[in-house]
Amino acid sequence: MALELFGEFLGTFILILLGNGVVANVNLNKSYGNGGGWIVITAGWGMAVYVAVLATADLSGAHINPAVTIGLALAGLFDWIKVIPFILAQMAGAMLGASAVYLFFRNHFRITETAGMKKSAFCTAPAVRDTPNNLFSEFIGTFILILAVLLISLPQLEYESLGSGHVGLGSLGALPVALVVFSIGMSLGGTTGYAINPARDLGPRIVHTLLPMKNKDDNDWRYAWVPIMGPIAGAAFAALVYLFILQLCNC
Template sequence: MSTSDIFIGETIGTAVLILLGGGVCAAVTLKHSKARGAGWLAITFGWGFAVLTAAYLAGGVSGAHLNPAVTLGLAVEGGTEWADVPVYLGSQLLGAMIGAVLVWITYYGQFRAHLTDPEIVGTPPASGDSGPGPVLGIFSTAPEIRNAVQNVTTEVIATVVLVLAILTQGLNDEGNGLGVLGALITALVVVGIGLSLGGPTGYAINPVRDLGPRIVHALLPLPHKGGSDWSYAWVPVVGPLIGGVLAGGIYNIAFT
């Protein structure tokens, strides 16, 4: 697998992942969206279908890691060369940012209506406010209870489940990503994680799924958008990375 294959597959695949995953969050959140208020079930299944679509698109090109935690897990397991890891991670971050921008373009009118509605924004937040803004949840995750130890632990546990599921089934013939059946099973695993483990933190389970869109939220010209909650941003990066490495180690000890 060439560097260009990795770059193209992971950029496009991760962009589609965030477009569809962030898209369902926007659909459920924003005023004048037909799906507004559809709830947690819609979000969890929407993210599952996002994973399925992105994995089908990128699986034959780059192996459809779409997630630095998966890449690290595969590198620890031995299915991915460590020399390829930076290309995977950079491509995934770029793709995540592109996907977040596409969500904004798709829901441009709804974003403006939502963020100019006095019932939504109330008194416009101060320019120096760093707390979560009223649409930050479309772009990134946040905990229901802010406890760094619990939040990181939750993300580690959920990510171990995800990466172990990927490592123990669905690896393609080269041992470097998801096959067709693996993509379907992984999508269902993501739905299960969302339903069972997503309540405390919103189940980032993917560093770039959170970091890339959070950067885009900080940069986009959204009126009254509030802060990007950078004080929490390390949690959905560090937790999944730890989880990915642990999953690779557990796999090598228990499954090989």
């Protein structure tokens, strides 16, 4: 399992380095990408998923998201004994990725005065604070993501059952899942910043809390549970729908 855990650590590191990196590139002062806008951010996140999955699919199945791990386990496609170790590896990768983004853009963090812009390169925040609606946004966005992952994985299941050892996206799923994330960001991401991944939000939020950054925004821990519980609930519902589909098609 060591190789799988390293794959999840590395994949989530790449995801956050490139994903939070595009946010920093767009939002921080005097970056050449400054002012690039929402389309650049959503495209950057989609490509971050593509690179992370392509790089680590053969190592661990490229879950790179606790919601994917939990969704697969609830659907009966992943061993529950591996769930906690996978999530811990994902969290560690997310924290290292966020730290790397800070080091990479440290001069731009230093000259950016708007605290909220700095924090946006670490974690999400609601555009309009409405906890039930924010929770629903994360629920729906993650439901779409996990259902897509489960259905994309469906043709691979016979192969996986023969002993490849990894149940996840597979390298062939890199582009489809990247496009799903891009679509979610473009269509549904404007309400909360579409965390749709508990490690993606919580790991960098912890890093933001610990960094000795000047003019730092509040870490907003009162909101932090939303991008954790919303995605987990969305993943659970996606697993139920997936199992219902299997029953209908007698798979």
